Amino acid sequence: MGCAVDVKLGSVLYPTADLKAAVAFYHDGLGLPMKFVDGDRYAALDGGGATFALAAEAERVCEHPVASFKVSSVEDALARVRAAGGTIVAKPSEGPHEVRAVVADPDGNEFILYAPR
Numbered sequence: 001m002g003c004a005v006d007v008k009l010g011s012v013l014y015p016t017a018d019l020k021a022a023v024a025f026y027h028d029g030l031g032l033p034m035k036f037v038d039g040d041r042y043a044a045l046d047g048g049g050a051t052f053a054l055a056a057e058a059e060r061v062c063e064h065p066v067a068s069f070k071v072s073s074v075e076d077a078l079a080r081v082r083a084a085g086g087t088i089v090a091k092p093s094e095g096p097h098e099v100r101a102v103v104a105d106p107d108g109n110e111f112i113l114y115a116p117r
Contacts, residue, residue: 007077010070011044011051013112015063019043019056026052038096061090061102061112068112074099077113 016022023043026032032045032052041059045052053068055061071077074092081103082088089110090102100114 006072007069009050009067010114011053011068012047012065013053013055013062013068014065015060016054016056019054022054026054041096059095061100062110064110066102066111068100068114071113071115074101074113074115078103081113 014022019037019040019042023034023037023045026045027034032047035044035046035051037043038059041056043054045054069077078088078092078101085106087104088101089104092099092101094117095114098114098116100112102110102112104110
């Protein structure tokens with residue numbers, strides 16, 4: 001089972017109770033450039049090589065910060081994760097911009113796999 005060359009760190013996702021305040025902190029305070037905002041659900045900021053994402057309750061998939069890996073096929077990536085000893089925490093679901101699933105490595109560390117629609 002070789003390296004999956006179609007996998008890359010896409011984002012680090014932080015949950016937030018107040019998207020507007022979080023955007024103000026990370027954009028205005030810390031200085032991260034804005035990529036886009038999806039209403040009061042989600043904001044993407046430029047993290048310098050990967051997206052720093054903020055997710056309000058409507059878009060939240062985890063209750064703690066997680067890495068998100070962009071893959072060409074979520075189903076294929078899930079098969080690889082299972083074969084390597086990982087577990088599926090949340091089955092694939094369609095968000096407004098992508099298909100995503102929450103998985104955990106053998107130590108229980110959660111992360112997201114996603115593929116653009």
